Structure formats: C-alpha cells, structure tokens
Amino acid sequence: MNQLKTMxxxxxxxxxxxxxxxxQALEGLTTLVESATEPQLKAAFKKHGTETQRQIARLEEIMTAMDLKPSREVCSGIQxxxxxxxxxxxxxATPQVLDAMLIAAAQKMEHFEIACYGTAVRMTEDLGMTQACELLxxxxxxxxxxxxxxxxxxxxxxNAKAEATM
Incomplete structure (x- = not known):
C-alpha cells in the first residue's frame, strides 16, 4: 500500500x-529462550512464544476480514x-547480567508492541470494527x-543476582 488516504x-x-x-519477534524469542539461564525466564519466553503464535493468527484473521495480505516490509522497530x-x-556477561539484559530487551519489544496494539485498538474502535477491536x-x-x-x-x-555480581 503506497498511499494512506484514509484512517x-x-x-x-x-x-x-x-x-x-x-x-520477527517470534523468531527472536528463540534466541531469548536459548540464551536465558534463569528457568522462570526461559519458561516466560516459551509461554510468550505460544501467545505470539496466537497473536499472529489473530492478525491473519483481521487481515482476511480487511482483504489484506501480509506485507513484505520489515518492521524496522523490532528489527x-x-x-x-x-x-x-x-x-x-555473567549469566545473571545476561538474564537482566534479556529481560530489558524483551520489555523494550513488549512496550513497542503495547504502543502499536493500543493505537490499533483506538483506530478500530473509531472505525466501528468491533471484531478486529476485540481481537486486538x-x-x-x-x-x-x-x-x-x-x-x-x-x-x-x-536483578538482585545481577547486582550481586558487581
């Protein structure tokens, strides 16, 4: 889509x-799972990978309803x-500092996604797209x-373990 004429x-x-x-994030989660040393963190990344697959399916459902195809553009923010x-x-890095770094990196991606989804929810509400809004x-x-x-x-x-390595 080269032109943006409407909401x-x-x-x-x-x-x-x-x-x-x-x-892209789903692919990156593999690296996070493999790199994490804290068992709870590994489990959280794995769980979010499963959620991300469902999130992709929801986006596919919305794209189908909007008669859209996946774009070939890469999301430069996540990239x-x-x-x-x-x-x-x-x-x-020590394993403790590595885990702290992985959490920080994952939270940056989550905050980016929260901003994107929050904006899309608002737009779908304004456009009266009830089903898409609920999925988002x-x-x-x-x-x-x-x-x-x-x-x-x-x-x-x-974080406490990472601080203790100083």
Missing part, C-alpha cells in the same frame, strides 16, 4: 506492520531491537501481562 488505510498499514513485528540483542549477546484488545492485554511477568521475574529473581 482505514493507516490501520491496514499498521496491521501489516504488526504482523511483520510479531513474526533494530533484535539487532541490539544480537550485539549484546556477543559481549562477555486480547493481544494488547497479553502483551501487558507479559511485560508484568517479566518485571516480576526481574524484581524477584534476576
């Missing part, structure tokens, strides 16, 4: 970009965050929950 055009573009973001993770993984709202709540879980793991387990 629906903008929503279509955003849905396609979120699809790209989620498929950049994943590139940053790869750079950090090449640095020497489900995903928004999952993203918020994942962010909370990561925050709890950081507070209860990871």
């Amino acid at each position: 629906r055009d903008l929503l279509a573009h955003d849905i396609q970009m979120m699809y790209s973001a989620e498929t 950049g965050m994943l590139a940053d993770v790869e750079k950090l993984l090449r640095k020497e 709202r489900q995903t928004l709540e999952e993203e918020k929950r994942t962010d909370e879980i990561l925050n709890e793991i950081a507070i209860q387990r990871v």
